[in-house]
Amino acid sequence: MTDASHDLRAADLSLGYDGRPVVEGLELAVPDGRVTVIVGPNACGKSTLLKSFARLLRPDAGVVTLDGADVHRVPTRRLATVLGLLPQQPIAPEGITVADLVGRGRFARQGMFRQWSSDDEVAVASALRSTDTLHLASRSVDELSGGQRQRVWIAMALAQETDILLLDEPTTFLDVTHQIEVLDLLHELNRERGVTIVMVLHDLNLAARYADHLVVMAGGRIVVEGAPDVVITREVIGEAFGLESLVVPDPVSGSPMVVPVGRFHHVPPT
């Protein structure tokens, strides 16, 4: 779907709510065509950072640019053809069907004189198929399971046909099976269609497994970023999360796996 290359970055970015600073002087360049995962303790500013990338939050200082242009200066609708967003808790209007919801992903492609077209229908059908939700098209979103519903929301973002997709904790409230299902789907999108993915995740081990580029944040700044097997160390986890842990290779994927210690256990002597 996407061959275009994009440059999404934050320069000297400071963010806050009502004058209370959350993120200060942050620099981040999102690697094009890769999966970037942002992790960090609660209130470290990771969701805030994602919001500013999605132009939901105006910076107090600094700038977020997409291909050199300030995201707040690009018309929202035009930006929505390049940059897609799945917020943490989107709202499904009561009684809406899956096909109708996913169809709303096409808003930016429509206009006063360009109503619903066969292009839109194709895009929606293709989004439903790649998220394995086509058979749910006529069902009401209220009736779906959590995993199905999350796949439908991702289908809506896919129907938008953007080259970059931002997701704020797409696996929250899902059981482990559905978490893996959603992350596999995003991985597939990235590998098969070249969609650049930036997401915030809570689970360190899943983050380490699915990220090409891992960003560890704490206290409103980036502690370290890079490939997961370089970034995830005992020291980094200690510094960012204040947690004593052991880092071992994940027996399935080989990616680093964080095993927390806690007050009632000890690291076995080696």
Place this chain on the structure above:
Amino acid sequence: MSVATTDREIVATGRRLARRRQATVSLALTAMLGAVAILALVLGDRVIAPGDVITTLLGRGSGGDSFIVLGLRMPRLLLGLMVGAMFGLAGAVFQSLFANPLASPDLIGISQGASAGAVVAILVVGWSGPAVSLSAFVGAVVVAGLILLFSGRADAAGSRFIIIGIALAFSGQALIGYLLTRADVRDAQSALVWLVGSIGTVRIGELLTTAVGGGILVVALAALSTRLRMLQLGDEAATGLGVRSGPTRLLLLLVAVGLAALATAAAGPVAFVAFVAAPIARRLFGGRGPALLASALVGAVVVGGGDLVAQHAVSGLQVPVGIVTGIVGAPVLLALVAGSNRSRGTL
């Protein structure tokens, strides 16, 4: 990427499903509206047969029939339908913008603002006629402005907006109460008639103002309706999909305030219409979307039908339409709430 034709058909079916029900419901409501209109033109102190009504509408009726049908009954019918549709639309927009059935112009002070404006005009300044309507309009707009001012911004959380509105509604009521207790009985009487909502006396100028103003606002709303549906996904998701949520919200609010203010200025705060029209419409639809068209139709049927009852239910006794909608509104609301308890949680 090639997509099989069957896939596209599945999508088309999924999208049509809801639309078909919308069409059916709208048709049924339009039929009811037609019935109300016919009855309103036929019934009265002098019953005019439907055939004669049609002849009169075609301009070939007798002088007496023409005066009664075109001069008396038609303006009243038209004003009732317009005001009902406008209340219905205003309620639907407010309720879906704030995702809360309590966010209705008659609960969050817009109607009370209009009433206070009218009462000040009648009792303090001694105005009557169009000046009262103008003052009512100003009152509604002032309250809307105050709510926006106190809640900080248009995208403020729904509950904050509603709480401020309810507080202002009480202030409006207090002002009205104070003025009524101090007023001369006869003046208070005329203020009270206005306060319960009445379309008994219709001036042509008022009818035209309401029609033109309402028409402009309805066109604006139609242009914004897709965006209103997008905003229902939440401001963040809507922004991500390309809607400028803040300015869009503000525009929709202004249109809804305009509709409510204009309708209240013309007919007074006809009880419950703005509040129940959209929930009834959504219930008929199977709870989907802002249901703008259906809310407008339900509002028109409620006010038009309510006015029929108000005029003809008890022979020799005419009451303002607001009394009827108030009496009928409460049980309808209770029935709706009871019904939604049985199925799912919300109105």
